[in-house]
Amino acid sequence: MRRRQNQVALFVIVVVTAFSIAVTWPGDPDKYLPDFIPWPSGQGLNIGGFDRDEFRLGLDLAGGVSVTLEVSGEASPVRRGETLNEFAARQDESIETLLDLNSALDDLEPEEYNRPIPEEITTLVLPLDPDLDLSEEVEQARLIIEERVNGFGVSEAEVTIVGADRINAQIPGVTAQEAAGLVGSTALLEFREVDPDHATQPEPVDLIDVRETIFDAFDATFQQENFPIPPRLTGTDIPDPDVDVILAAPPGGGAEQRWIKAVRWLNGEEVALNGTFLIADSITRTLDAGGQPALSFEFDDDGAELFEQITSDLVISQGRLGIFVDGQLISAPTVSAVISDAGIITGLDEESSQALRRQLRAGALPINFQTIQQTEVAATLGEDSVVDTVQAGLIAFLAILLFMVIYYRLPGVLAALALVVYASMVMATFKLVPVTLTLAGIGGFVLSVGLAVDGNILIFERMKEELRLGRSLQGAVEAGWNRAWPAIRDGNVSTLITVAILWLFADALNANLIKSFAIALLVGTIFSMATAIFVTRIFLQALIGFRLTRRPWLFGIRGMPPLEESAGRRRRAESSGD
Amino acid sequence: MINFVGLRRYFATLSFLLLIPCLVALALWQLNPGIDFDGGIELEVRFLRTVEADTVVETAEGAGLEEFSATITDEATFSASWTFAEPGNPDAEDQALVDALEAEIGPVQVIDAQAIDVNLGVELEFWFPATVTQEDVRDVASSIDIPDARIQETGDATFKIRAEEPDDGSIEELREDLETAFGEQIGDFFVRSSAAVSGILSAEIAEDASIALVIAAIAILIYISLSFRRLANPALYGAAAIVALLHDITIVVGVFSILGQVFDTEVNAMFVTALLAIIGYSVNDTIVVFDRIRENRLANPDEDFRTSVNAAITQSLGRSLNTSLTLIVALVALFLIGGVTVRPFVLVLLVGAVAGTYSSIGVASQIVVLWSEGSFHKLIRVGPRPARDRAARASA
Numbered sequence: 001m002r003r004r005q006n007q008v009a010l011f012v013i014v015v016v017t018a019f020s021i022a023v024t025w026p027g028d029p030d031k032y033l034p035d036f037i038p039w040p041s042g043q044g045l046n047i048g049g050f051d052r053d054e055f056r057l058g059l060d061l062a063g064g065v066s067v068t069l070e071v072s073g074e075a076s077p078v079r080r081g082e083t084l085n086e087f088a089a090r091q092d093e094s095i096e097t098l099l100d101l102n103s104a105l106d107d108l109e110p111e112e113y114n115r116p117i118p119e120e121i122t123t124l125v126l127p128l129d130p131d132l133d134l135s136e137e138v139e140q141a142r143l144i145i146e147e148r149v150n151g152f153g154v155s156e157a158e159v160t161i162v163g164a165d166r167i168n169a170q171i172p173g174v175t176a177q178e179a180a181g182l183v184g185s186t187a188l189l190e191f192r193e194v195d196p197d198h199a200t201q202p203e204p205v206d207l208i209d210v211r212e213t214i215f216d217a218f219d220a221t222f223q224q225e226n227f228p229i230p231p232r233l234t235g236t237d238i239p240d241p242d243v244d245v246i247l248a249a250p251p252g253g254g255a256e257q258r259w260i261k262a263v264r265w266l267n268g269e270e271v272a273l274n275g276t277f278l279i280a281d282s283i284t285r286t287l288d289a290g291g292q293p294a295l296s297f298e299f300d301d302d303g304a305e306l307f308e309q310i311t312s313d314l315v316i317s318q319g320r321l322g323i324f325v326d327g328q329l330i331s332a333p334t335v336s337a338v339i340s341d342a343g344i345i346t347g348l349d350e351e352s353s354q355a356l357r358r359q360l361r362a363g364a365l366p367i368n369f370q371t372i373q374q375t376e377v378a379a380t381l382g383e384d385s386v387v388d389t390v391q392a393g394l395i396a397f398l399a400i401l402l403f404m405v406i407y408y409r410l411p412g413v414l415a416a417l418a419l420v421v422y423a424s425m426v427m428a429t430f431k432l433v434p435v436t437l438t439l440a441g442i443g444g445f446v447l448s449v450g451l452a453v454d455g456n457i458l459i460f461e462r463m464k465e466e467l468r469l470g471r472s473l474q475g476a477v478e479a480g481w482n483r484a485w486p487a488i489r490d491g492n493v494s495t496l497i498t499v500a501i502l503w504l505f506a507d508a509l510n511a512n513l514i515k516s517f518a519i520a521l522l523v524g525t526i527f528s529m530a531t532a533i534f535v536t537r538i539f540l541q542a543l544i545g546f547r548l549t550r551r552p553w554l555f556g557i558r559g560m561p562p563l564e565e566s567a568g569r570r571r572r573a574e575s576s577g578d
Numbered sequence: 579m580i581n582f583v584g585l586r587r588y589f590a591t592l593s594f595l596l597l598i599p600c601l602v603a604l605a606l607w608q609l610n611p612g613i614d615f616d617g618g619i620e621l622e623v624r625f626l627r628t629v630e631a632d633t634v635v636e637t638a639e640g641a642g643l644e645e646f647s648a649t650i651t652d653e654a655t656f657s658a659s660w661t662f663a664e665p666g667n668p669d670a671e672d673q674a675l676v677d678a679l680e681a682e683i684g685p686v687q688v689i690d691a692q693a694i695d696v697n698l699g700v701e702l703e704f705w706f707p708a709t710v711t712q713e714d715v716r717d718v719a720s721s722i723d724i725p726d727a728r729i730q731e732t733g734d735a736t737f738k739i740r741a742e743e744p745d746d747g748s749i750e751e752l753r754e755d756l757e758t759a760f761g762e763q764i765g766d767f768f769v770r771s772s773a774a775v776s777g778i779l780s781a782e783i784a785e786d787a788s789i790a791l792v793i794a795a796i797a798i799l800i801y802i803s804l805s806f807r808r809l810a811n812p813a814l815y816g817a818a819a820i821v822a823l824l825h826d827i828t829i830v831v832g833v834f835s836i837l838g839q840v841f842d843t844e845v846n847a848m849f850v851t852a853l854l855a856i857i858g859y860s861v862n863d864t865i866v867v868f869d870r871i872r873e874n875r876l877a878n879p880d881e882d883f884r885t886s887v888n889a890a891i892t893q894s895l896g897r898s899l900n901t902s903l904t905l906i907v908a909l910v911a912l913f914l915i916g917g918v919t920v921r922p923f924v925l926v927l928l929v930g931a932v933a934g935t936y937s938s939i940g941v942a943s944q945i946v947v948l949w950s951e952g953s954f955h956k957l958i959r960v961g962p963r964p965a966r967d968r969a970a971r972a973s974a
Binding site (some may be wrong): 060066070176177180255371372373375376377378380381384385389390391393395397398399400403404407408416439440442443444448449450451453454457458460465466486487490491492493494495496497498499500501502504505513514517521564 | 609615629651655715748749750753754757758766768769771772773774775776778780786787789790793794797801805847848851852854855857858859861862863865866869870872873893894896897901903905907908910911912914915916917919920923924927931
């Protein structure tokens with residue numbers, strides 16, 4: 001019965017290991033292994049929905065930029081034509097504070113404080129109220145950065161909030177210069193209309209038809225042309241016709257050129273309508289006449305004047321109003337009536353109304369950030385590190401296997417096999433979860449290999465002792481394992497404690513590096529315990545019953561008669577030597 | 579059975595011989611903080627000679643290489659392939675191209691050479707380093723008001739520049755200024771790696787790192803005390819493990835203080851990560867020895883305590899040495915082949931692994947014995963032996 005169980009377990013181990021190796025095997029093995037051997041290569045394995053892919057590499061290995069921003073003040077929009085004195089009075093701040101916080105004002109001479117603030121300065125930073133809860137604003141800023149990065153065409157970028165007031169962006173495959181552009185400036189909300197000179201204003205169209213055409217055409221080529229399509233419109237998330245961007249971005253033409261800033265007359269000047277005219281607090285979620293989610297907003301007096309002119313034109317031309325955040329089209333509602341100071345955007349669902357509200361408020365009231373950390377690694381440097389590390393790892397691994405076999409003989413062979421099982425399972429886990437690997441992560445993995453070796457060594461040393469005491473093979477395997485277990489458990493638990501503390505402090509120290517180390521060590525430690533508990537024991541038990549295994553020298557023991565297979569009671573007679 | 583407890587004076591002497599230089603180095607030089615702890619920017623740039631792919635092809639064809647083709651990658655690295663004039667000697671082929679390019683264009687740096695097939699042809703990856711000296715880079719730094727920047731040549735036409743955070747302006751601006759100045763004053767380059775940390779963050783990292791180390795030590799102390807609760811005085815084992823841990827950490831940190839002084843080795847967030855890993859390893863190793871003491875005590879509670887400890891160390895010696903040896907083998911391989919970036923990280927683990935193995939035997943176990951016997955002061959034999967102590971020993 002027991003034997004049968006053991007055979008099943010062995011079979012499971014073999015299958016899992018074979019699968020793990022197939023998953024882990026690199027697409028181009030010649031890069032790491034001696035290239036005179038024709039290794040199998042290519043991304044061959046594809047079972048069902050499972051497609052073997054590359055490891056997910058951190059920026060130090062893949063190349064790219066990591067930037068951490070911290071909230072440093074609140075940016076408030078400057079109204080057109082406003083002087084610095086007027087702005088300061090409106091915000092109830094002193095001129096000195098504003099000059100301190102805004103390097104853009106450095107060139108301004110005192111006599112210019114009563115002249116309109118230069119046009120290129122669209123926002124000014126105000127001091128931060130320490131009691132203010134900024135979590136919502138930080139989340140808005142994170143979304144904006146995420147949209148910008150996605151719009152830039154970077155895949156697998158990660159933008160996360162760190163702690164309370166920091167944002168970290170991990171952007172692979174860009175330079176620091178490009179990244180600075182993506183995460184740097186604050187967001188701008190704009191209202192645009194379709195350029196009348198390019199007015200291919202649509203005939204009344206069947207929207208369902210149009211949608212199908214667009215989504216048919218929505219393939220890789222379409223994306224490469226870098227259309228400013230908001231991320232939430234990709235995939236199967238077809239928007240409601242009333243918030244329809246499809247008409248704004250027909251394939252084949254640059255959508256950006258079709259939209260121009262909605263410019264109207266204000267006090268004898270041509271002024272573009274943008275988020276600076278919105279009353280930020282006024283953007284609220286509401287319900288439309290039909291009970292569907294909607295967003296209402298309000299302009300200040302100047303904004304209302306502009307908006308009235310724009311909407312009355314749009315009602316006549318049956319055009320759409322384009323709402324852009326950071327140059328990205330967010331929404332393009334139809335305008336059904338002339339609106340002045342307040343409006344409502346209908347045709348949203350629950351989720352998109354929330355998102356749009358966040359984005360509108362972000363455009364209207366962004367917060368200011370400063371860069372507190374930035375790292376950049378060139379792709380070639382990362383690639384060199386990968387090759388070096390993999391080769392070093394392979395050599396180290398082979399050396400360990402060799403040592404185990406020479407020193408521990410037969411159990412050493414089993415330990416070597418157990419380590420192969422261990423390493424392939426850990427790496428397959430890294431690849432399938434996927435765990436982001438960095439140099440620190442690889443260090444964590446190496447350390448966990450050490451732990452796994454240690455588990456095996458502990459078991460074998462105990463087993464050897466038991467054999468020397470004259471135990472049967474069966475008895476020695478059981479006793480050896482049982483006696484080694486407390487030490488293995490305590491050692492691994494203290495490693496897990498270290499992992500937990502690393503995790504707690506990861507955000508504060510160097511999040512990506514330390515998290516990667518901690519996760520690699522965590523996965524490694526768990527598998528190391530599992531290998532010690534299951535794999536090594538099952539391997540050892542599989543040995544029992546072979547005539548060959550009764551020779552003591554196979555276990556590195558000298559001067560003993562052949563071993564008993566099971567339940568022998570030779571113990572007392574032989575144990576005097578201890 | 580080896581009488582390890584009897585060797586304790588030698589262990590104590592050895593530990594002091596190790597600790598004193600480390601503590602002196604720490605007192606004199608502290609650690610050499612990297613930008614993670616000090617703030618500032620660090621930029622590694624490689625200066626290139628701009629060469630067109632056509633020029634390379636013309637040169638190669640002029641030298642008589644057949645079916646030659648060359649492409650440029652993003653970072654101005656060339657990848658060229660051609661067929662053999664005479665089969666079987668790829669090295670001569672590579673040399674022919676390099677000679678021709680050096681004669682026509684300038685110095686060539688080969689990255690990778692591969693024979694596609696011994697009889698067919700070769701592939702060669704290379705780039706053209708610009709002629710730039712450390713003084714040139716220094717001049718650029720001075721021109722943008724960071725004359726104190728540390729400049730280090732890390733490879734062919736490759737330099738690492740480290741500068742402090744400017745008083746007026748951000749780290750971001752400083753990096754941009756540097757890149758602009760390099761482009762204007764020296765020429766084409768690409769950034770191999772850069773890192774910028776502001777003072778706000780670096781102060782925080784230093785503080786949190788210390789807190790993390792302390793909390794880790796306390797958590798482990800608690801766990802060991804719980805795990806050894808069936809023995810008399812369980813907290814003693816935890817405390818002894820922590821002392822051994824402090825011993826190991828002092829040695830690692832001390833070694834890095836000396837390295838920082840001699841080789842300018844810096845400590846960064848990676849260093850702290852490695853230190854935390856060493857906490858895990860050192861304690862793990864101590865636990866294995868203590869586990870044996872625990873087992874021996876529970877099996878024979880009446881045995882002389884020294885005998886239990888000696889037996890425990892002897893029994894676990896094979897395991898301790900083998901485990902350390904395998905880990906050291908793995909780490910040495912990583913150190914030698916694993917690339918420059920990971921070297922400090924691996925070195926911490928390496929020194930820590932050796933210290934951790936030694937301290938379990940030479941420090942942690944000895945403390946447990948000395949404390950149980952109440953004979954700490956006897957380590958340094960000064961003055962007459964107090965009677966109280968003899969009595970304590972007799973009762974143990």
